[in-house]
Amino acid sequence: MRRSVISFTVFTVLLSFMLFGVTTYSADPIRIGFNLEITGAVAGYGQMGWEGAQLVREFVPMEVLGRPVEFVLVDNKSDKVEASNATSRLIEKEKVVAIIGPMTSGAMIAAGDIAEKKQVPILGPSTTSPLATQGKEYVFRVCYTDPFQAEIGAKYAYEDLGARKAAVLFDIANDYCVTLGQYFKDSFEKQGGDIVVFTQCSAGDQDFSAQLTAIKNANPDVIYLPNYYEEVGLILRQAKDLGLTQPILSADGVDVDEIWGLAGSSIEGLMHTAHWHEKAGMTDVGKKYISAYKEKHGGEVNSFGALAADCVLLVLDAIERAGSTDPVKIQAALQATKDLDVVTGNISIADNTAVKSVVIREAKDGNWEFKSIVNP
């Protein structure tokens, strides 16, 4: 009886300590919203982004201005309408000071309108389409733009691969793919090359044999596939089955672990314009990210997680410099970002876009091999 009374007292004291401990620290967290593609057609990107953002917690203290930082996640279902709904919800109901995501340009164009109106900064980790930030003050992009990426791709095809005839197969249902396809065409033609086939598919398509047969018939020197990984995986397999042997060039959308399984052995030799590579220079925080990633998830690190992690670091830095959690002040601080070390390199913000270099990589023996780096 006495023993139980003692243990009860000890327990109560311990419990009140714990409660006190918790209440003193969790007074008023700063909330950062995430508007990500957790389900739907391009769920891979959102899930990787979320993984990457979570990983930052492992090596960066989640505290700024003496207050803890909290992440609030809303799924935008890879849908444009859902993406703008998610933005409204994060701003009005969750009272976030900044939003990270969506990952894809189309969803960002929709979400950005809302954020712009409500004057809350929104950062796209991988929203490469120029339309995403066009005419917007509160929308940021933490990667290069598609015109730049496509131009580097076209240059690489023309100069390094020596291609004079190119075929383009792009997905018309996504702004990202359309922009890349169009800019690649313009840039390749400007250099004196010839686009022999300019053909489309649509997100969710699974059969590309008709387009690929047309490409085979035109016999180009290089094939440009600026599509998301789900399509690229199947296209590569079907291209190989049809006996296409030309080098294939893609963009940053294929940097997803699943591509290796989806494409099987047909991925060998695929080249693409990417955001980073270990051999292209590493920051301290980048090294920490890679080791934390390998410890937690194993396998290869992907760009999308790393870019989302960059967004977290950018926002934390901006809040710190702004000395305030007022979204308007955070926006001004974000625009003034200079020489900040993030996971994928050292970046500054100009025109609401991170100034970043393009890395070209090639799939070899189950790994992305470093080919070259092009600075802006």
Added chain:
Amino acid sequence: MNASVFFQQLINGMSLGSLYALLAIGYTMVYGILRFINFAHSDIFMVGAYFAFFSIVIFRIPWPIAAILSIGLTALVGMAIDRVAYRPVRDAPRISALITAVGVSSFLENLGLVTVGARPKAFESPSFMSKLFHIGDAAITGVAIWVPVITLGFLIVMMYIVYKTKVGMAMRAVSTDIDATRLMGVDVDKVISYTFALGSALAAVGGILWACKYPKISPLMGVYPGWKAFTAAVVGGIGSIPGAMIGGFIIGLIEVMTVAISPGLSGYRDGVIFLVLVIFLLLRPTGILGETLKEKV
């Protein structure tokens, strides 16, 4: 377009079309017997592919056993769906059953998203499916040869079941007059249950073959093939099993030839297919081989 390119495109179209045909047979069979379009068919197709994926890739069950197992399991899922979702609305107006089917379809898709996740999974097809054959310049994968053979095989099996067996006779009786059939002492619910089992088994075969040809499976993989197979069933004449086969090939060929004739317009190919659906619904709702019916859903 020279002859060898045309030949290659013809092969592309036929191999795609035979997959649509296999799915269309499932739509048409349930329609022929129950006068109701099972919109969940395309999601049962997805369920079949996932059963095969789990038994082959995760549990490492040998291929033939895994295929039979997943077909059997999918048939059970089909029967369960009928028991839970369709039987309670059997006597309600037909439109209720149709809306229930749309609901089941949406339920299965979202259940898939929650349980297996939205990220696509890579399917492992057996070597005889991915083997490559060459005829002149044209390349054919094993699956493109197997699919029409298997589809034709199932067509014959289905025709046999429906026209030559006792269960088939009961199915046809149900399709003519459900009340009269019940009065004759036939267990109507059981017959309908068998119909769903057969239809779902067909969907599973379609799902597995689809995954062999396009080895990327995701919870929404059935949506587009489902719509196109439904179009094929309408074009061929919904309710007619050989019609579904013909419709499937027609849709597959239209899809491929649209791109073949004008690669620059390939973005419109789905539009062309659904335009065909609209034209058929307006001008010949009974399709190529369909019988004239007084009521359509």
